Amino acid sequence: MSKLVTTLTAAILVATSAAARTNNGLEEMTKQKLKEANATAMIPVIDCESNFRQYDKNGNLLRNPTVRDVVGIMQLREKYHPDPAILTEYNTEHGTKLEAEDFNIRVPEDNVEYGIILFKVKGLEPWTECLG
Numbered sequence: 001m002s003k004l005v006t007t008l009t010a011a012i013l014v015a016t017s018a019a020a021r022t023n024n025g026l027e028e029m030t031k032q033k034l035k036e037a038n039a040t041a042m043i044p045v046i047d048c049e050s051n052f053r054q055y056d057k058n059g060n061l062l063r064n065p066t067v068r069d070v071v072g073i074m075q076l077r078e079k080y081h082p083d084p085a086i087l088t089e090y091n092t093e094h095g096t097k098l099e100a101e102d103f104n105i106r107v108p109e110d111n112v113e114y115g116i117i118l119f120k121v122k123g124l125e126p127w128t129e130c131l132g
Helices: 002-020 026-036 040-050 084-094 108-122 125-130
Strands: none
Touching (some): 026 040, 026 108, 040 108, 040 125
16 A cells, blocks of 8 residues: 555656646747847747746656657757857857756756857757758
């Protein structure tokens, strides 16, 4: 009986935390960060990629329906990002000391901030599917 209660409690916690996650304010936050970073060229790409959403309608992390490890507002591949080589190049160009551990692309702010870094290093190349 104890195992059943533990399993049910865990299921309720997962469902509750997913339901609590919304996309409210994420479009504004993203556009502000893009503006501050002089990366507004990303706006139509993000609109195409995720419609400025980090979560699906059930509050779960938004995933690309075809490539399941592509996640979040900026639609970044978990398999590759954050990429230490991208961060090294960015650090060299901008005098920063960012590391892969500084970013959790499952978190909206980190997803956008790392996406901006990727854009600064690679331009729009990583988002070719939305370039038309």
